[in-house]
Amino acid sequence: MDTGLPNTYAEIHRQDLLKQVTPTAADHVLWLYRGFDAATLTGKEPGNFTRKLMHLIKAADPGNRRRLGLGFPDYVAAMDLLDLPLDQYETNIAALAEIARPGSVGERHMNELEHVSAPVVVPTPEEWQPGDLVIDNDGRLFVRATPQGEEAGWPWGYPTEHARAYDGGPVAPDGSVEEGYPTRPLTLLVRDGRPAPSFQHPNGTGR
Structure with a gap:
């Protein structure tokens, strides 16, 4: 019988995953799944090792993913979160953005209302000098x-x-x-x- 109530166990699992995610892991996993988002300034590209680690987690079967979770629980939790049912995907993307940069989701909403994008500063090599x-x-x-x-x-x-x-x-x-x-x-x-x-x-x- 469908009571119309949320699946309590599923939500407990989701909240448990969110508690394990660090800001750095959230930022990097957002980059993998969505790329950099100028509106929230989240989705920072990680280094070479972390990129390979995330691709390894993504390709791992459940047993090996659990093993990887012993060493990298924050990254595995963040990626598990985005593997939950598709109807929760955008909600979980927003949750990771909020972990990566608190307040960013509200800022994005205001920017969308005002049709204003947050400025992104990516200097060219000519602007920076060695030793700066x-x-x-x-x-x-x-x-x-x-x-x-x-x-x-x-x-x-x-x-x-x-x-x-x-x-x-x-x-x-x-x-x-x-x-x-x-x-x-x-x-x-x-x-x-x-x-x-x-x-x-x-x-x-x-x-």
């Missing part, structure tokens, strides 16, 4: 990599204790993360081994 020290929207520090690192697909690295080399030039790492890994907007802190004027983004907008 920036702080991203999550408060993390990154340094623009050497041209060799950029060509290899790793344009950002992590700072060391020195921003200026002995010859007076900037210190640029080989690079270890992709272009989209630092969360936008980015603020320039140091250029050429010296504090940047007004801490402005190279395009002059502060973003």
